[in-house]
Amino acid sequence: MNGEDCEFCQGRGWIVDLATNRARRCTCHATRVRGRRVDDLGIPPKYQGCRLTNFRLAGDVGDQLLTARRDCDQYIEEFMELDGSLNETGLVFIGPSGRGKTHLAVAVLIELAEQYGVGGRFVDFTSLVADIQATFQPNAPRNQADLLRPLQEAEVVVVDELGARRPSPFVSDTLYLLINGRYMARRPTLFTSNFYLTSEADGDSADAAARTLTGRVPASLISRLHQMAKPILIDAVGDYRHELQAHQHR
Numbered sequence: 001m002n003g004e005d006c007e008f009c010q011g012r013g014w015i016v017d018l019a020t021n022r023a024r025r026c027t028c029h030a031t032r033v034r035g036r037r038v039d040d041l042g043i044p045p046k047y048q049g050c051r052l053t054n055f056r057l058a059g060d061v062g063d064q065l066l067t068a069r070r071d072c073d074q075y076i077e078e079f080m081e082l083d084g085s086l087n088e089t090g091l092v093f094i095g096p097s098g099r100g101k102t103h104l105a106v107a108v109l110i111e112l113a114e115q116y117g118v119g120g121r122f123v124d125f126t127s128l129v130a131d132i133q134a135t136f137q138p139n140a141p142r143n144q145a146d147l148l149r150p151l152q153e154a155e156v157v158v159v160d161e162l163g164a165r166r167p168s169p170f171v172s173d174t175l176y177l178l179i180n181g182r183y184m185a186r187r188p189t190l191f192t193s194n195f196y197l198t199s200e201a202d203g204d205s206a207d208a209a210a211r212t213l214t215g216r217v218p219a220s221l222i223s224r225l226h227q228m229a230k231p232i233l234i235d236a237v238g239d240y241r242h243e244l245q246a247h248q249h250r
């Protein structure tokens with residue numbers, strides 16, 4: 001069906017649900033984008049089954065994980081404004097490896113694609129850095145514009161493991177242009193990171209500094225992150241890892 005002919009939304013592509021007073025995408029939009037949604041998000045096979053409903057609230061840090069999951073639920077629920085525009089603020093999941101940051105980010109991306117029909121992209125930071133670096137080589141098989149365009153244009157992007165690799169200065173500039181470009185275009189970006197933006201880390205020891213993004217991504221990008229993504233901490237110290245191992249060994 002052509003969107004302009006839709007009897008439900010008159011071609012706007014979204015509808016205000018009077019029962020809940022929330023906006024949602026019209027079914028005509030889903031028809032137009034069907035087939036390019038979940039399969040087209042670029043999610044690696046090992047994460048494709050990640051949903052909020054199967055996120056495991058393990059160990060004695062379950063309260064923090066529950067809060068993180070609730071924050072995700074709320075983010076999804078409020079993602080579309082009453083005028084049909086999308087929430088321009090993203091999320092940044094922060095905490096050590098193995099806590100489920102990527103699980104939650106992927107689950108949110110899939111829910112947004114399924115509920116609202118948004119086009120999204122998942123990208124691993126280390127791969128992105130390597131791919132950008134490769135575009136600077138002579139006779140590069142792929143030019144930078146072709147590499148970055150899908151990430152600039154996607155309605156939602158997940159950048160996994162931000163700061164996992166230190167980019168060269170040229171790559172840093174390109175990363176900033178990409179992320180800042182999404183911010184300027186009011187397109188939300190979700191991040192996961194093992195590192196704190198800056199101030200969330202407790203104490204001012206060298207150890208605390210080593211747990212921040214400082215020096216791993218450009219300072220301009222860190223300050224932009226504060227403006228464009230709401231932090232969700234998954235960092236509580238508990239027996240989570242112990243529990244996880246205990247379960248794996250059963």
Ligand SMILES: [Zn+2]
Pocket residue numbers: 003006007008009010011012013014026027028029
């Ligand atoms: Zn419609």
